[in-house]
Structure formats: C-alpha cells, structure tokens
Amino acid sequence: MAPRPRAEARRSRTVDDVAAWFQWLHRSSGIKLTIFYDSYDRARYLKGLATTLELSAYCLVLSLALGALLAGLHGSSVRLVRGFVTAFVQLFRNTPPLVQLYFFYFALGPLLPRVDGMPLLGSFGWAVVSLTLLEAAFAAEIFRAGVEAVPKAMVEAAESLGYARWQVYRQVVLPLALRVTMPAMTNNLVNLVKTTTLAYAIAVPELVYMSAQIWSEQVNVPEMMVVLLISYVVIVGIINQAMQWIEVRLAVPGFGQ
C-alpha cells in the first residue's frame, strides 16, 4: 500500500504541470485551452466525450441487431415483408439524417405519453432511436451482401454433412459473412460516430454541444474547434486501428490476400 500515495502525488503533480503549462501558454500567446486547466470546463468536455461514446455504443449494438433482423426478413418468402424491408432501407438511405432526427424528435416526440410530467424519451433517447434506424438501414445492406458472398457450395456441403438449417446459418454462413463484411462495418461504425454530431441539433449533451457551450462562455472558438476536430479524428483513428486488429485476428487462412 505504501507506493500508492506517492504515485497519486506524482500523477497530480503531472496534472498540475500540464495545467500550469497551458496557463502559461494562455498568458504568453493567447491560446486559451481552458479544458486543460479549468476543472469545470474539463468536466464538461469529458462529459461530452462520454455522451458521444455512449450514444455511439447504444446505436451500434441496437443497429446491428435490427440490421441483422432486417437482413433476415429480406430473405423472407412473403413479398409484402420483402417490400417493407426494401422501402424501409431506401427511405432511410435517401433522406437527410437531420430531417429524420427532427421528424422523430419534434414530430413524433410530443405524441409519446408523459410519465410524471417528463417525456418518455428525452433528446438522448430520440437520438438513439433515430440514429439506430438510420444505421440499421445500412447494416441490413451490409449483412445481406455478406450472406450473399458465402458460396452456395459451402451451404450445400454443410447440409450434406447433416447440419440443420439454423446450424448452417450460425456455424457456417454467419462466421464467414461476418469476416467478409468487416471492412464495410468499419466504415459504417466510423460514419455512425460522425453522425452522432447531429444530436447537437436536438440538444443532446454530446461532444459538439459541450464544446459549443465552452467556446461560447470562454470565447475560445478557434481553440475549441481544433480540439473538437482532433478529438474526432483520434476517435475515428482508434476505431480504424481496433477494427483492423480484429479483422486480422479473425482472418481465415486461405481467404483474401
């Protein structure tokens, strides 16, 4: 237990040093990066970052589930179901995401019943709903393409080995389809993170919203802009690296380059 207080002291000293350096930077050059020395602004920035990541995570999980469901329904033998899926996908892909968000938040939002005087879904909830539906439309297309890329011969081989239909799907088609769709999925995830910025328009306290609050109070627009841009480029870079790592780990020998 002895080294802990010392490590903590060292860390807080580093934080202090960083803060001091940025304060010095402000005094000497006028570059005002308050998030590094003002604890209130730092908390706001981190809250925005957390909200952006949270929003992305919710939308990712839900849109993958819904996308898989839609892709499955697209293979349905009922024409009406197929038509519904196609219409859903086309509608969400060919209309502006911002208008979709406004439609859900401003047009559908007031229709929901209120619980204890509070709306059932807040702006965060509606952002999740709207972005999930949008991303699901893309995910459905990607899944469908992935499933189609699995050769028929493989499915037939599995069937001839006595696999049941769902076993073929779960153990043969899905693992292969998952790997084929990885690059497109990475692309989709990056786009999802970038699209979460739209939630700013309905006052979800995500990164852009929080940064806007900071820059309107501290009047440091250029600095916060650069911070904001770098934040997103870093997030996207991390996602790209992580997905590439997963892709390499999952690679099946003998497929692809």
Add this chain to the structure above:
Amino acid sequence: MTADAKACATRGDRLAVLLPVRTSQPARLGNIAPGVTTTRPWRIGVALVATFVGSLALAQVRGVPTQPGIVELLVKWTPLLAKGFLFNVLISIVAMALGTAAGALLGLARLSLFAPVRGGSWLVVQFFRNAPWLVLLFFVMFLLPFEFRIGDTTIPFPDWLKATLGLALPIMANVAEIVRGATQSIPAAQWDAARSLAFSRQQTLWMIILPQCIKRMLPPWMNWYAILTMATTLASIVGVSEVMTLTGRITNAEGRTDLLIPIYSYVLLWFFAYCYPIAAWTRRLEARYAER
C-alpha cells in the same frame, strides 16, 4: 467476379471460393449492390406517396372544422418550402463543383512521384474524411470572416457561401479518394505499355489513364452528390435559411402540433424524390459498367 473465381467456376466449382462482397465502394447512401431491389424502384415511391397521402387524409378527417385543414396548410406553404429546397439544391451544386475541382487536384497530388506531396495530400484526405461534417461546417462558419477587404472594395462573404465551402471540404477529400481509387484500378500494364511507347508520365496520365477513369468515377461521384444534397440540411444548424430552417419557422408560425408530422414527412418526401432517382441511376450505371 475475379479472374480466380471465374476460373473456379469453369473448373466446376472444385474450390468453394468466398465471393467478393458486393457492397459498393463508399458503402454509404444510395449505392446498393445490384439485385437488391426485387421490387421496382417506382413502386417504393408510389408506396411512400400513398402512405403520406393516407396520413394526410387521416389528419384532415380528425382536424377541427373551424381551423384550416392540413392539406390546405401544406399547399399554402409549398411555394416557400420549394424556394428553400431550391436553395439546398443550389448549395449542393456549388459545393459539389468546388469539391470536385479541389478533390481532383488533391487526388492527382496523391499520385505524385514526389514523396512530400504524396504524404501531405494523404494527410489532408485522411483528416477531411474522418472529421464529422458538422464540425467542419462549424469550423468554416466561425473562422472565416463575413467579408473580405481587398484594397478599398469590400466583398461580402455571406453565410450560405461559407456553409457551401464547409460542405465542399469533405467532398473534396472523398473525390480525391475516388480519383485515386479509379487510377489504381487501371492495370499497371497500361502504364508500362505507355512508357514503352514513349509517352511521358504526364501524357500517360492525361491521354491514357484518366480518360478510362472517368467512367469508373462517375457512379461513386454521383453517390457523393446524393450524400451532399442530404447534408445541405446541416446548414440550418449554422443559421442558413434553407428548407429545414423554413420548416421550423412555419411550424412556429402556425403553432399547430398536428401539422408537425405531415410537414416533416413532406420535407422528407421532397428529399427522397430528389435523391432516390440519383441513387437508382447510380446503381444502374454501376451494373452496366460492371459487365465489361
């Protein structure tokens, strides 16, 4: 189908080869692999319009007789909305022109033999592709002056032009990627053949490689145009009076909650009517070029 896959097919499927994924390159709006639309495109449109008209009729029936009906209100505001929508189209066309011109240069810079130019252009492309559109828009809106002063003349720099510039930036980066991708898809043998015929590098690029690329670049370029058109609504967030801003003002002016769903669906339908044909056309061109 790749050459290998084709060879396998002729050998009678001795090897189960994982077929290439058929999502189109930017894997974003519009573009869908051929074969997805089992229903004919116009049927989707008809179904959507029918749904819209149905909901309108419902709203009309449920409306209070003393107030003007929903349909009347929509008709009343249609000219204003149309004006706003045309503004969006104007922004999209200007931004696309600027983005394409800059992107073509940037794409060629990525092919440069001079490493710093190549590296620099790579950095620019990565940056503008990975930054969210809205953030770029804020960037341009806040950091550019509202007027330029050259000597004694003051050139005003209106908001909508700034927004257009902001939207052109991501387009520029993506067009550069399209240019690079297309030039890379030309077999290296053509470069070698051109060189053996004593074409200079510049001549090879202008007379042999790029003319073939135009055709390959067209579908993804159109796809990005559709994406850009949808992104023009972002300009409303930074205060440009385009169709979304006007819609907000109209709902405020009328102050009727039963108008909200119809008017937002109406705007959605406008965009769908504009973007869906582009997407369908893109798909058709892609399918046609894929056959060669």
